[in-house]
Amino acid sequence: MDSVKLDREIYRTAAPNGITVLSEREPNVRSVALGVWVRTASANEMRPKMGVSHLLEHMVFKGTERRSAQEIALSLESRGGSLDAYTSRDSTAYHARVLDADLPRALDVITDMVRRPLLRDTDLSLERQVVLEEISTVADTPDDEVFDLTYETMWPSHPYGFQILGTKETVSALSADDLKQLHARAYFPGNCVIAAAGNITHEALLKEVEAQGWFDGVAPQPPPPVPPVPAAVRGVTRSFAKDTAQTHIVFATDTIPYADRRKYGLLVISNIFGGGMSSRLFQRIREELGLAYAIYSFTSFYRAVGMAGVYIGTQPGKAEKAVAAINAEFARMASEGLRGAALDDAKQQTLGQLMLSLESPTARMYRLASTAVYGESYRSLDEVLKTVEALTADEVAALAAEFFAPERQTVVSLGPNGGKS
Numbered sequence: 001m002d003s004v005k006l007d008r009e010i011y012r013t014a015a016p017n018g019i020t021v022l023s024e025r026e027p028n029v030r031s032v033a034l035g036v037w038v039r040t041a042s043a044n045e046m047r048p049k050m051g052v053s054h055l056l057e058h059m060v061f062k063g064t065e066r067r068s069a070q071e072i073a074l075s076l077e078s079r080g081g082s083l084d085a086y087t088s089r090d091s092t093a094y095h096a097r098v099l100d101a102d103l104p105r106a107l108d109v110i111t112d113m114v115r116r117p118l119l120r121d122t123d124l125s126l127e128r129q130v131v132l133e134e135i136s137t138v139a140d141t142p143d144d145e146v147f148d149l150t151y152e153t154m155w156p157s158h159p160y161g162f163q164i165l166g167t168k169e170t171v172s173a174l175s176a177d178d179l180k181q182l183h184a185r186a187y188f189p190g191n192c193v194i195a196a197a198g199n200i201t202h203e204a205l206l207k208e209v210e211a212q213g214w215f216d217g218v219a220p221q222p223p224p225p226v227p228p229v230p231a232a233v234r235g236v237t238r239s240f241a242k243d244t245a246q247t248h249i250v251f252a253t254d255t256i257p258y259a260d261r262r263k264y265g266l267l268v269i270s271n272i273f274g275g276g277m278s279s280r281l282f283q284r285i286r287e288e289l290g291l292a293y294a295i296y297s298f299t300s301f302y303r304a305v306g307m308a309g310v311y312i313g314t315q316p317g318k319a320e321k322a323v324a325a326i327n328a329e330f331a332r333m334a335s336e337g338l339r340g341a342a343l344d345d346a347k348q349q350t351l352g353q354l355m356l357s358l359e360s361p362t363a364r365m366y367r368l369a370s371t372a373v374y375g376e377s378y379r380s381l382d383e384v385l386k387t388v389e390a391l392t393a394d395e396v397a398a399l400a401a402e403f404f405a406p407e408r409q410t411v412v413s414l415g416p417n418g419g420k421s
Contacts (some may be wrong), residue, residue, distance in 0.1 A: 023197065026197060028199075029100075032197070044226060052179065060117040062123040124175075154234075155232060232305070249413045255305070263299070
C-alpha cells in the first residue's frame with residue numbers, strides 16, 4: 001500500500017484495490033469522527049431512477065446480515081456516540097462520532113451497513129413511505145423547494161438538475177432490485193473513501209480497516225462517471241406559483257468545480273456580498289430598504305461544476321423592488337470588484353471562517369474526505385490561508401466580473417401569482 005504523510009498529523013493511504021484511507025490525529029480530544037464516502041450519488045442517476053441513491057442510503061439502516069434496524073440504532077447511541085448519513089450530488093456518506101475507544105465498534109457498524117445490507121422488500125415498502133414524507137417536507141418548505149427548482153432550471157437535462165430525494169413518482173417506482181443493483185455497482189472498496197479525525201493514529205486506523213476487509217480484492221471496473229455537464233442555463237427568469245406568505249427568490253449561476261483554487265476568491269466575494277449582517281446585501285436590502293428578513297449569498301462546489309448566488313424571502317408585493325435592488329448590487333460588484341479596505345475586510349472574514357470551521361474532529365474529517373471525493377490535491381490550512389491572503393484586487397475583480405454580472409444570473413421565484421408582484 002502507498003502511504004503518504006500529508007501534514008504534521010495527517011496521512012493518506014491508497015490501497016491496491018482502489019480504496020483511499022485518510023486520517024488526522026488530534027491527541028487533545030477523547031473522540032473520533034469516522035466516515036465512509038461512496039463516490040456515487042444523484043449525479044450518477046438516470047431520470048427514471050431519480051432518488052435511488054438517497055433511498056439506498058435510508059435502506060442500509062434497516063438491517064444487515066448481523067444486525068436489526070434497532071441494533072444498528074443502539075450500537076453507538078448506547079455508548080454516547082452518534083451515527084448518521086447523507087446523500088449529496090457527488091457522494092453518499094455514512095459517518096459516526098464516538099469515544100476514541102469505540103472506533104473499532106464504529107467502523108464495524110458502518111462496514112456492516114455499507115457492505116452487507118439486507119435490502120428486503122418488506123423494509124422497502126415502509127421506508128419508501130418515510131422518504132415520500134421527506135419529499136413532502138421539502139414541498140412544505142418553500143425556501144428549500146426554490147433551490148430544487150433552481151437546479152432544475154439551470155441543468156434541465158443533467159443529473160445535477162435532478163432532485164436528490166427524487167420525486168414521488170420516481171421513488172414510488174423504485175424496487176428492491178434497483179437498490180441491489182446500485183449497491184453491487186457502487187458500494188465496493190475501490191469506490192469508497194474512509195476518513196477519520198480525532199484521538200487516533202493512522203496505523204491504528206489502518207489495522208481496523210484491514211480487519212474489516214476493506215483492503216481485500218482487486219480494483220474492479222469503476223461505475224459510470226458523471227455525464228459531461230452541459231452549459232448551464234443563464235440569464236433566464238422562471239416563476240412558479242405556490243400559496244405561500246412570502247415570495248422566495250434565488251439568483252444563481254454556474255461557477256467552478258470544487259478542486260479549482262479560484263473557489264477561495266469566490267468565497268471572499270460571497271462573504272462581503274451576502275455572508276452576514278455586515279454584508280452589502282444584508283445592509284442594503286434588509287437594514288436600509290426593509291425588504292426582507294432572510295437574505296444571504298451562497299456558494300456550492302461539486303465535482304464537475306459549481307454554483308453561486310443569492311437567496312431572499314420577501315413579501316409578494318415587494319418582490320419586484322427586491323429583485324431590482326439585488327440586481328443593482330450584482331452590477332456594482334461586477335463592475336467594481338473589491339479593493340483596498342473592502343478586500344482586506346473580506347479576506348479577513350474568510351480567513352476567520354476557514355479557521356473556525358475546523359475546530360471539531362467532524363469538520364476535519366469532512367475536509368479530509370473531500371480532497372479524495374472531489375479529486376483535490378491536499379493543501380494544509382496554512383497553505384489555504386496564504387492563498388486567501390495573497391488574492392489580489394485584480395484577481396478578485398476578474399472573478400466578480402465573470403460570475404456576478406447581473407445578466408448572467410438565472411432568477412427563480414416561488415410564491416403567489418407565480419412569484420410575481
